[in-house]
Amino acid sequence: MPTQNIPVIAIDGPSASGKGTVAQLVAKSLGFHYLDSGALYRLVALKATQTQTDISNIKKLAEIARNLEVIFSDNKIFLENNNVTDAIRTEECGILASNLASYPPVRVALTDRQRAFCQTPGLVTDGRDMGSVIFPNAALKIFLTASAEIRAQRRYKQLIEKGINANIAVLLQDIQKRDERDSNRQVAPLQQNTDAKLLDTTALSITQAQNAVLAWYSEACANIAFELKVKAP
Ligand code: CDP
Numbered sequence: 136m137p138t139q140n141i142p143v144i145a146i147d148g149p150s151a152s153g154k155g156t157v158a159q160l161v162a163k164s165l166g167f168h169y170l171d172s173g174a175l176y177r178l179v180a181l182k183a184t185q186t187q188t189d190i191s192n193i194k195k196l197a198e199i200a201r202n203l204e205v206i207f208s209d210n211k212i213f214l215e216n217n218n219v220t221d222a223i224r225t226e227e228c229g230i231l232a233s234n235l236a237s238y239p240p241v242r243v244a245l246t247d248r249q250r251a252f253c254q255t256p257g258l259v260t261d262g263r264d265m266g267s268v269i270f271p272n273a274a275l276k277i278f279l280t281a282s283a284e285i286r287a288q289r290r291y292k293q294l295i296e297k298g299i300n301a302n303i304a305v306l307l308q309d310i311q312k313r314d315e316r317d318s319n320r321q322v323a324p325l326q327q328n329t330d331a332k333l334l335d336t337t338a339l340s341i342t343q344a345q346n347a348v349l350a351w352y353s354e355a356c357a358n359i360a361f362e363l364k365v366k367a368p
Contacts (some may be wrong), residue, residue: 142167142257144352145266148279149325150229150313151290151306153336153344154261157279160345162259165352170252171207172262172269173232175245177223178203178214180231190231193238200244221297226309233313236263237320264323266331275355277348278327281337283310 144161148154155171162169179200182188188195206213211220222228235241242264249269252258262269266276281289287307294301317325327333332351336344 141253141255142356143253143265143270143273144257144259144275144277144348145270145273145331146259146261146277146279146348147263147265147267147325147327147331148261148277149286149317150233150310151286151293152279152281153286153289153341154279156341157336157344157348158259158261160341161348161352164345164349165257165259167257167259168252168254170249170258170260172245172249172260172265174207174212174223175200175203175205175248176232176236176241177228178205178212178219179235179241179245180228181214181219181223183235184228184231190234193240196235196238197240197244200241203248221299224294224297225299226294226301226306230309230313233316237316237322239322242268242322263317263325267326267328268323274359275348275352276328276331277334277351278331279334279336279344280327281335283307283314285337286310 144167146154146158155173158171159169161167179196182199182203183190183196186199188199204215211218212223213219246269249260252260253270260270266273284307287303287310290306290310291301291303314325334344334347339347
């Protein structure tokens with residue numbers, strides 16, 4: 136289990152909601168570490184493609200997940216010493232990641248690797264099950280979402296900026312399909328848990344979303360400090 140005394144901010148939410156951008160900015164503001172858990176599923180997908188692993192071969196996919204040789208450094212991601220930062224961002228990789236993320240052995244194989252990111256002074260992480268499964272004791276849990284149309288527009292902009300071809304209507308369809316698959320799977324489904332705060336960013340700028348998270352975190356810290364004071368002998 137994660138280390139109890141290290142603060143974690145867990146931001147979960149659907150595809151292309153902007154949770155990664157917000158999580159990174161919050162981590163920077165607080166001087167915390169950052170974990171993009173979706174990147175791990177995308178890395179498994181990339182490695183499976185490179186090794187022509189069948190998507191139905193769950194045992195082999197779990198083995199890939201367990202043995203991933205990955206380094207996160209300065210906003211870049213290296214798989215076996217190759218820079219795959221952009222290669223894992225394609226829609227194909229995202230769709231494959233979403234498919235293999237429904238296999239419990241793959242999720243179990245990635246659990247300890249994710250928890251190892253919980254180090255002082257703290258961690259901000261984003262994904263689908265950060266608050267529910269990986270860091271259930273997180274100091275702050277957020278469900279960050281936006282309308283599917285706005286998310287398609289955001290993903291379009293992100294892909295075009297990376298020089299990756301995209302079609303907004305196709306992206307919207309992909310996002311809706313991914314929402315359905317991520318929400319309806321048996322293990323760690325995408326859902327807002329009762330202890331998570333809802334942050335709908337449809338009409339919010341990135342800075343407004345970042346500030347909302349920081350304000351909630353200050354509030355959570357004040358509550359924890361108050362509880363400790365009350366409990367003190
Ligand atoms: O691009 P998008 O934000 O949708 O996805 P991502 O965060 O990069 O994750 C890619 C896929 O991995 C998602 O569609 C999820 O199915 C899966 N995932 C997951 O199951 N659990 C996580 N903690 C993170 C991602």
